[in-house]
Structure formats: C-alpha cells, structure tokens
Amino acid sequence: MKLFANILLAALMGVTASASFAADEHAAAPAAAAAKPAKPDPAKGDTVFNATPANSQSCASCHNADGNSAIAANPKLAQQHPEYILKQLQDFKSGARKSAIMKPLASALSEEDMRNIAWFVGSKKVKTGFSKDKDTIALGEKIYRGGIGDRQIPACAGCHSPNGAGIPAQYPRLGGQNAEYTVAQLTAFRDNVRTNSLPMTGVAAKLNDREIKAVADYIAGLR
Numbered sequence: 001m002k003l004f005a006n007i008l009l010a011a012l013m014g015v016t017a018s019a020s021f022a023a024d025e026h027a028a029a030p031a032a033a034a035a036k037p038a039k040p041d042p043a044k045g046d047t048v049f050n051a052t053p054a055n056s057q058s059c060a061s062c063h064n065a066d067g068n069s070a071i072a073a074n075p076k077l078a079q080q081h082p083e084y085i086l087k088q089l090q091d092f093k094s095g096a097r098k099s100a101i102m103k104p105l106a107s108a109l110s111e112e113d114m115r116n117i118a119w120f121v122g123s124k125k126v127k128t129g130f131s132k133d134k135d136t137i138a139l140g141e142k143i144y145r146g147g148i149g150d151r152q153i154p155a156c157a158g159c160h161s162p163n164g165a166g167i168p169a170q171y172p173r174l175g176g177q178n179a180e181y182t183v184a185q186l187t188a189f190r191d192n193v194r195t196n197s198l199p200m201t202g203v204a205a206k207l208n209d210r211e212i213k214a215v216a217d218y219i220a221g222l223r
C-alpha cells in the first residue's frame with residue numbers, strides 16, 4: 001500500500017513538474033529580460049519606431065506612427081501588453097516565430113530598443129474596428145464567449161478576457177485587431193506554422209476556416 005502511494009505521489013509530482021514547465025516557457029522571456037531592469041524609455045522607443053533606417057522601412061510605415069496599423073494584414077500594436085510585444089520581437093529575432101518580413105527587422109533591434117518600442121506602443125490607445133459579417137457574428141460571439149464544448153474548443157474570453165483586453169502580461173489583447181491578421185495567426189497556429197505558443201496551438205487545432213473567420217470578425221469589433 002505504501003509503495004502504491006509512493007508511485008502515485010511520484011506520478012503526481014511528475015504532472016506538476018511538467019505543468020509548471022509549460023507555464024515557465026511563457027514566463028521565461030520576460031523574466032530573463034527583467035534580470036537587467038533598465039527602465040523602458042517609451043520616448044526612445046517612439047524615435048526608433050518612427051525612424052527610417054538605411055536599407056529598410058520604418059516600423060511606422062507598416063504599423064502607423066502610433067501602432068494602429070491601417071493595413072489589414074499588419075497587426076495593430078497600440079495598447080498591447082509590452083511584455084507580449086517584447087516576447088514577439090525576441091521570438092522573431094530567434095526564429096521561434098517565423099516571419100520573412102519581421103525576422104530581419106527584429107534582428108536589427110537591440111534588446112533595449114525592443115523594450116523601449118514595446119513600452120512605447122503599449123502606451124498608445126488602440127483604435128478598434130468593426131465586425132463586418134452579420135451572417136457569422138453570432139457564431140463568432142459564441143466561440144469567443146463560450147467556446148464549442150463538444151469539440152473541446154475553449155472560450156477565448158477565458159484567457160483573453162470578455163472585452164478582449166487580455167490579461168497582462170501573458171495573454172495578449174485581441175480586441176479591435178485587424179480581422180485579416182487574426183485569421184492569418186489562427187490559421188498559422190492551427191497548421192503548426194506559428195509554433196511559439198503551446199496553449200494557442202491546442203486552442204486553434206480544432207477550429208475550421210469558417211469558425212476562424214467568424215471569431216476573427218467578431219474580435220475586430222470587440223471593445
């Protein structure tokens with residue numbers, strides 16, 4: 001009986017260890033950056049974000065001067081949690097998140113630039129959009145608020161909050177994001193093209209194209 005209890009305990013500890021490992025993976029990047037706590041300087045971030053480097057475009061040319069990207073394929077960065085922005089820039093640089101566009105741009109940034117930019121765009125107010133497809137809005141809302149229970153698709157609101165503001169620092173803001181960008185990301189998570197988040201790979205795994213479009217359109221109008 002004692003032996004059995006020990007085996008059970010060992011198994012339980014194994015589960016706990018792997019669960020905390022998964023959580024650590026997310027905390028790792030911000031924690032490592034926080035080890036050298038140079039206070040982020042949003043004014044310097046503004047300067048780098050809006051400067052045009054030799055041989056390259058400014059961040060602002062694609063994401064607008066205040067991070068409210070007007071081009072549908074480019075994400076809005078305004079009001080996003082700085083820790084999330086920082087993680088994405090680090091992931092583009094390391095290759096953990098693949099993007100032919102963002103890889104060279106992020107690679108040219110120092111860790112300090114990344115932090116300054118992250119706190120600059122995070123300080124800007126997001127300009128939210130509108131849902132456009134009235135035929136799918138109910139489906140989008142249902143997925144966002146309640147998930148699809150019989151297919152193990154969890155409610156987005158559980159991690160990204162009911163109004164889409166996210167939960168700092170781990171769960172990014174989604175509300176008002178360009179739908180075209182959100183569709184691309186959900187599809188990339190589902191198809192294992194964006195592999196820098198285990199939770200989102202799991203969430204997106206069972207969504208079909210129609211559901212992805214519906215929830216992305218709903219999110220665009222969420223505030």
Ligand code: HEC
Nearest residue numbers: 057058059062073074075085088089099101102105106117
């Ligand atoms: C040529 C247009 C272009 C330029 C210039 C550009 N970006 Fe991007 N950015 C994109 C696109 C497209 C994506 C989406 C990448 C993908 O496919 O995942 C993106 C994604 C991002 C993301 C991820 C946002 C999220 O919600 O996950 C961040 C952060 C970002 N860019 C910051 C920057 C910064 C900082 C600069 C300047 C150093 C910059 N971008 C320059 C087009 C651009």
Ligand code: HEC
Nearest residue numbers: 154155156158159170171172182185196197199200203215
């Ligand atoms: C268990 C928590 C959890 C749930 C539930 C969840 N997400 Fe996420 N989501 C995350 C995390 C964590 C990230 C950040 C990934 C990273 O760090 O790169 C994220 C990122 C995203 C992104 C990328 C944002 C960007 O700017 O690129 C989108 C889009 C997204 N989630 C949509 C959804 C949708 C739609 C649902 C519901 C179908 C959902 N999420 C449910 C945890 C969750």
